[in-house]
Structure formats: C-alpha cells, structure tokens
Amino acid sequence: MNKYLGNKPALALFLLPALILYSVILIYPVLQTVLRSFYDWDGLSTLTFSGLSNYRELFSDPLLATSLKNGLIFAIVLAVFQIGLGTLLALICADPRTRGRKILKTSYFIPVVLSVTVVCQLWIAIYDPTNGLINRLFDLLNIPYQQNWLSSPTASIIAIAFVNAWQFMGYQFALLYAGVKSIPEDYFEAATIDGCSKWRAHWHVTLPLMRETYKFCFIIAITSGIGAFVQMLIMTNGGPGTTNYTLTFMIYRYAFMESNYGYACAVSVLLVLISLLATVVINKLFDRGQTA
Amino acid sequence: MSKTALSKFRQAVLQIPLWLYFIVSVYPLFWMVSYSFKNNDEIFVSNPFGLPTHFRYENYINAWTQFNIPRYFLNSLVVSTISTLFILLLALMFAFAVARMRWRFRSAVRTYMIIGMFMPLQVIMIPLAILVRDFHLTNTYGALILPYIAIGLPFSSMIFYGFLTAIPKEIEEAACMDGANIYRLFLKIIMPLALPAIATVAIFQFLNNWNEFTLAYILISDENMKTLPLGLLFFQGSYSTDWGAMGAVMTMASLPMVLVYLFLSEQVERAMTVGSAVKG
Numbered sequence: 001m002n003k004y005l006g007n008k009p010a011l012a013l014f015l016l017p018a019l020i021l022y023s024v025i026l027i028y029p030v031l032q033t034v035l036r037s038f039y040d041w042d043g044l045s046t047l048t049f050s051g052l053s054n055y056r057e058l059f060s061d062p063l064l065a066t067s068l069k070n071g072l073i074f075a076i077v078l079a080v081f082q083i084g085l086g087t088l089l090a091l092i093c094a095d096p097r098t099r100g101r102k103i104l105k106t107s108y109f110i111p112v113v114l115s116v117t118v119v120c121q122l123w124i125a126i127y128d129p130t131n132g133l134i135n136r137l138f139d140l141l142n143i144p145y146q147q148n149w150l151s152s153p154t155a156s157i158i159a160i161a162f163v164n165a166w167q168f169m170g171y172q173f174a175l176l177y178a179g180v181k182s183i184p185e186d187y188f189e190a191a192t193i194d195g196c197s198k199w200r201a202h203w204h205v206t207l208p209l210m211r212e213t214y215k216f217c218f219i220i221a222i223t224s225g226i227g228a229f230v231q232m233l234i235m236t237n238g239g240p241g242t243t244n245y246t247l248t249f250m251i252y253r254y255a256f257m258e259s260n261y262g263y264a265c266a267v268s269v270l271l272v273l274i275s276l277l278a279t280v281v282i283n284k285l286f287d288r289g290q291t292a
Numbered sequence: 293m294s295k296t297a298l299s300k301f302r303q304a305v306l307q308i309p310l311w312l313y314f315i316v317s318v319y320p321l322f323w324m325v326s327y328s329f330k331n332n333d334e335i336f337v338s339n340p341f342g343l344p345t346h347f348r349y350e351n352y353i354n355a356w357t358q359f360n361i362p363r364y365f366l367n368s369l370v371v372s373t374i375s376t377l378f379i380l381l382l383a384l385m386f387a388f389a390v391a392r393m394r395w396r397f398r399s400a401v402r403t404y405m406i407i408g409m410f411m412p413l414q415v416i417m418i419p420l421a422i423l424v425r426d427f428h429l430t431n432t433y434g435a436l437i438l439p440y441i442a443i444g445l446p447f448s449s450m451i452f453y454g455f456l457t458a459i460p461k462e463i464e465e466a467a468c469m470d471g472a473n474i475y476r477l478f479l480k481i482i483m484p485l486a487l488p489a490i491a492t493v494a495i496f497q498f499l500n501n502w503n504e505f506t507l508a509y510i511l512i513s514d515e516n517m518k519t520l521p522l523g524l525l526f527f528q529g530s531y532s533t534d535w536g537a538m539g540a541v542m543t544m545a546s547l548p549m550v551l552v553y554l555f556l557s558e559q560v561e562r563a564m565t566v567g568s569a570v571k572g
Binding site: 001015093095099166174255 | 382413420438446475502522
C-alpha cells in the first residue's frame with residue numbers, strides 16, 4: 001500500500017504543475033518585492049542598492065499619513081456598517097418568526113456578485129451632485145443636506161468606503177447569519193427562560209459563541225480597508241488632490257505612473273506588514289476573550 | 293390588544309430594519325435598470341425615481357452595437373473559464389497528493405501552499421507586471437490566465453484537501469486490490485467523489501475571475517483584450533452625457549451573474565462563504 005501511494009512519477013505529476021505555477025507567480029514575486037524594496041530601481045535596468053533609504057523616505061512621505069488615515073477610516077466604515085448593522089440584521093432575520101427570509105437573504109447578496117466596476121459607476125451616478133439619487137432624495141424630502149459627495153475632501157472617503165460596505169454587506173451578512181444559525185437554539189432558550197430579555201440573551205449567549213465568525217469578519221473588513229484601491233481609482237482617482245490615497249494607490253502610482261519601482265516595493269512591504277499585524281492583533285483579541 | 297396580537301405587532305416592528313435594508317440593497321439596482329430604459333429628460337427631470345413610462349430599448353441596441361461589449365464578454369468568458377478549469381484540475385491533483393498519498397514532506401508542502409492565502413495581492417503587483425512583460429505575455433490571455441490560476445490554487449487546494457481527507461482510507465485499498473493504478477484511482481474514483489467540492493470551488497473561482505479588476509487593470513491595455521470589468525471603466529468618459537446608454541451597458545454587464553446567482557443562490561452563497569471555514 002505504501003508503495004502504491006508513494007508512486008514517485010505520479011507524485012511528481014500531481015504536485016509539480018501546481019507547485020511550479022504557485023512558486024513562480026506568487027512566492028517568487030513576494031520575495032522580489034521584499035528584495036527590491038532595498039534598491040533604487042526604475043523597473044528596467046539600473047539597480048542600485050540603497051539600503052533602508054526607501055523606507056526612510058517613506059516615513060517622511062506626506063502621502064503615507066494620508067493613506068494610513070484613509071485605510072483606517074475605510075476599515076472603520078466597513079466594520080461598523082457591515083459587522084455592526086450586519087449583526088443586527090442577522091439576529092432579526094434568524095428569528096424563526098421572520099417572514100420572507102429567503103427574499104431578504106437573496107437581495108442582500110445580489111450586490112456581491114456584481115462587478116466592482118458596475119457598482120462603482122452606479123454609485124458615481126447615485127452621488128452625482130445634480131442628478132444623483134441621494135441629492136434628489138434630499139430635494140424631495142426638503143432636507144437641505146445636498147453635497148458634492150465625491151469631491152468633498154472630508155466626506156468623499158466615507159462616501160467611497162460606503163460603496164464597498166454596501167456591495168459586500170451581503171457577504172458579511174451571510175457569514176453572520178450562518179454564525180447565528182450554528183448556535184443551538186436551546187442555549188438561547190435557556191437564557192430567556194432564566195429571565196433574560198431577548199436582546200440580553202443575544203448579547204450574553206449568542207454573540208460570545210460566534211467568536212470564530214467575528215474573527216473572520218473583522219479580518220476581512222480591516223484588511224480590505226487597509227488595502228482599498230479599486231473604489232478610489234474608479235470613483236475619484238485618488239482625489240480630490242491626494243486626499244483619497246491609500247497604500248495600494250501609492251504602490252500603483254509610484255510603480256506604474258512614476259516608475260519608482262524600488263520605492264513602490266517598500267510601500268508594498270509596509271502594506272503586507274500592516275495587514276499581517278492587523279490579522280495577528282485581531283486573532284489575539286478574540287482568542288484572549290476565549291480563555292477569560 | 294391581546295397578548296399574542298401585541299407580540300405579533302412587536303415582531304412586525306422588529307422586522308422593519310430588515311425591509312429598510314432590503315430597499316437600500318435593491319433599490320440602486322432597480323434604479324439602474326429603470327434608467328437604462330429612459331432618456332436623459334426622463335432621468336433628470338420628469339421621472340427620476342420610478343419605472344420608465346416608455347421602454348426605450350434602443351439604449352441597449354446602441355450600447356451593444358457601438359461599443360466593444362461583445363468582445364469584453366468573450367474575453368471575460370475565455371479568461372474565467374480557462375483559469376477556472378485549470379484551477380480545478382491542478383488544485384485537485386495537488387490536494388490528492390497531499391491528502392492521500394504517502395511521502396515525507398507533505399505537511400511542509402501543504403503549509404507552503406497555505407502561505408499564499410494570507411498574502412495580500414498588492415504585494416505581487418509590481419514583480420508580476422515585470423514578469424508578464426519579460427515573458428512577452430503583455431496583452432495576451434496568458435497575462436491574466438496564469439496569475440488567476442496561481443492565485444486560485446492555495447484556497448482551492450485547501451478546500452479540496454479538507455474534502456479529500458474525509459474520505460475513508462479503504463478506498464485506495466479497494467482500488468489497489470482491483471488492480472487500478474493510481475491514475476485510474478484519481479480519475480475514476482477520487483474525481484467523481486469530489487464532485488460536490490468541485491462544484492463549490494468552480495462557482496467561487498469563476499465569480500472571482502469574472503469580476504477581477506486590479507490585475508487586469510495593470511496587465512491589460514489593449515482594447516481588444518479587455519475583460520468586462522476593465523472595459524466598462526472607459527464608458528464613464530464616453531457616456532457621461534448619455535445616462536440611458538450607460539445604464540444599458542451596466543445592466544447587460546450585470547445580468548449574467550445575477551441570473552446565475554438567482555438560479556443557484558444556495559450554492560453561490562455556500563461557495564462564497566466557504567472561505568471562512570478555511571481561512572479562519
């Protein structure tokens with residue numbers, strides 16, 4: 001049997017195509033990025049070792065502060081909207097007395113399968129200052145809160161983050177809903193019989209048991225906030241000015257518009273480190289709760 | 293009000309947020325489809341919110357004939373189908389070798405593959421662009437297909453790995469007794485057994501590849517090679533004055549995926565959320 005399942009040629013045939021492709025296209029470029037971040041490099045020929053100078057330059061780059069701040073705002077909008085509101089909706093929707101659950105779940109999920117380009121352009125139209133849905137709605141209701149949503153230096157990052165939050169709400173909702181459903185009903189019933197109100201029972205029983213679900217939801221929300229790019233690119237091209245820059249937008253600009261590849265690699269390394277750090281911190285936070 | 297009536301009433305009130313969010317989720321799409329049948333006057337002045345009074349399907353004809361939409365569709369279909377097929381095959385073979393075959397470094401190799409799931413894609417953007425250029429793949433299907441396969445492998449092989457380890461060990465013994473060689477075992481027994489997992493991974497990867505934007509944006513510049521998400525980007529400028537046609541383009545681009553989703557909603561949701569079990 002060992003010989004049968006240790007068949008060397010078969011092993012090579014099964015393993016190598018995946019391993020080679022994965023190594024050449026994913027792992028090798030990661031190593032390249034790390035290595036090149038220590039060089040001055042225009043993407044074509046001249047490679048000059050420059051030690052940590054890219055990193056030193058990066059930390060005095062005013063775009064870094066903007067990008068980190070925007071990444072944080074983006075992540076907070078996603079977390080509050082998708083996880084906060086998503087939890088509320090999932091708890092109500094999971095109640096067996098709720099009608100139309102199938103329609104609700106399906107309609108929340110539809111935006112997830114749409115192309116991000118369509119969603120962004122749809123929201124450009126919705127945010128349009130004169131003909132857009134939002135300002136028209138305010139007109140209709142006589143609320144004087146019309147804005148130039150995408151060209152306001154303060155509101156636009158939130159408006160853009162909301163587009164991502166809206167599109168992937170259904171995804172997070174599906175995870176949270178599955179999380180609520182995975183908890184045996186009798187835990188919740190026992191708590192309500194013991195005199196807990198429904199919402200207290202959810203707070204003390206349902207939510208703590210969904211630790212794994214929340215861990216994953218937060219990792220998704222925070223890391224996609226930090227790495228945000230497409231929405232900025234399509235909706236405002238990083239503007240107005242540079243107010244909507246993110247780390248990925250910096251990588252894109254320095255590498256592909258200014259041919260400052262070495263520097264862009266340093267930004268990439270920073271992005272990975274921040275994403276990993278966020279993942280580790282979220283894991284730690286949720287695991288610590290477990291032993292307490 | 294009796295006690296049951298009161299509780300029914302409270303239950304109904306509690307459901308209001310669900311239906312409010314239903315509107316938030318669906319109305320923008322309804323708005324998009326309805327303005328795809330309107331002209332500018334109706335969209336801007338006479339009838340911005342409701343159904344079109346007169347269905348101007350000429351918007352669709354204009355959009356389809358004047359622009360490259362059929363070409364974008366074809367490109368997306370080719371790229372997504374080919375990369376999904378290869379992901380399925382390579383990931384299943386890899387998972388089979390790691391989950392069922394016996395050799396020394398299998399857990400190390402498995403860990404090596406898992407690393408890819410946690411790597412933000414932005415980190416490979418620059419070297420990948422250079423790699424594609426050096427291999428002379430720029431503006432070919434290969435420029436997208438090869439990266440999409442590689443990126444799809446870690447996640448897919450872990451799904452298959454989880455599935456294959458759950459199959460009882462006696463399968464191989466029986467196959468060996470019957471004189472089936474290992475390739476026959478893989479093709480005739482393992483593959484059919486893995487069909488449910490294959491379906492899940494196929495849906496997940498096809499959707500991902502169909503909607504992928506960032507890499508396509510960096511690696512493709514030739515108009516004839518653009519995929520749908522990329523091609524649509526450039527309607528913004530050319531259509532800024534004709535919202536109806538813009539709406540028609542966007543509706544046409546969305547329709548296939550929405551229909552697939554409506555027909556297979558359970559499977560699509562399961563496929564898209566299965567990642568939580570693996571990554572978490």
